[in-house]
Amino acid sequence: MSTRDAEAGSRTLVRGLRILRHFEGGVEGISQAEMSTLLDIPLPTIGRLCRALCDEGFLEREENGRRLRLGPTIRQLSRVSLxxxxxxxxxxxxxxxxxxxxxxxxxxxxxxxxxxxxxxxxxxxxxxxxxxxxxxxxxxxxxxxxxxxxxxxxxxxxxxxxxxxxxxxxxxxxxxxxxxxxxxxxxxxxxxxxxxxxxxxxxxxxxxxxxxxxxxxxxxxxxxxxxxxxxxxxxxxxxxxxxxx
CATH class of the missing domain: 3.30.450.40 (GAF domain)
Known part of the structure; x- marks a missing residue:
């Protein structure tokens, strides 16, 4: 992997973690558009990151499909650690x-x-x-x-x-x-x-x-x-x- 690829991967990871940290303090659900504005990350990038986080269970969509919340992987980690x-x-x-x-x-x-x-x-x-x-x-x-x-x-x-x-x-x-x-x-x-x-x-x-x-x-x-x-x-x-x- 080139240095440029490694740096791009690190930026992607940091952005994904910033999305997860937004849910601190009991935030229940947020749309991708709101997330893009709050985190100052372009909406297409937010979309790609959220799809990846949903695929791994870190996020999930609410019943109406428009808002995101913490997913089963996060809940399982919380039960294990605390x-x-x-x-x-x-x-x-x-x-x-x-x-x-x-x-x-x-x-x-x-x-x-x-x-x-x-x-x-x-x-x-x-x-x-x-x-x-x-x-x-x-x-x-x-x-x-x-x-x-x-x-x-x-x-x-x-x-x-x-x-x-x-x-x-x-x-x-x-x-x-x-x-x-x-x-x-x-x-x-x-x-x-x-x-x-x-x-x-x-x-x-x-x-x-x-x-x-x-x-x-x-x-x-x-x-x-x-x-x-x-x-x-x-x-x-x-x-x-x-x-x-």
Missing amino acids: PSSDDMEQRWMQELQREFSEDINMAVLDGPDVLYVASRRGGQTLNVYTPIGTRARAHSVAAGKALLAELDESELIDALGPGPYEQATLKTIGTWPELTEQLAAIRTEGVARTWEEYSDGVASVARALPPPTHGRQAAIAVTMPTARATPERIEEVVRRISELW
């Missing part, structure tokens, strides 16, 4: 998204990290969307702290070690005494909060879901820019997330 969430958890996420128009995430503990297994993009122009499959240090995010608060001391040591802990920002907790003090407060209130501990300009409120019969316990978080995270709004989120489960 824990699933049940209908009730999805309804809670949808309700929080509808009420606050902020980014809603669900995560599980995975060693010292949290793994995001579900995500809904908020309706605001400025958001802090976290794609499914993202990992973060559990002690630095609200969902992680909510889940760590469910563990006893020996389980905490097994998951995180005695510290010091990696600091993503100047506000990230870094020591065992800081961690245990915060987790005690979370157990009392039932809700975890973070303010610029994982990323500057980001605030989050999270609560652990009831322990499941099978599988790992999860937590749902409402995440927003600090510019919108007024004390009144944070308390409103705390109240609502405490009522749902």
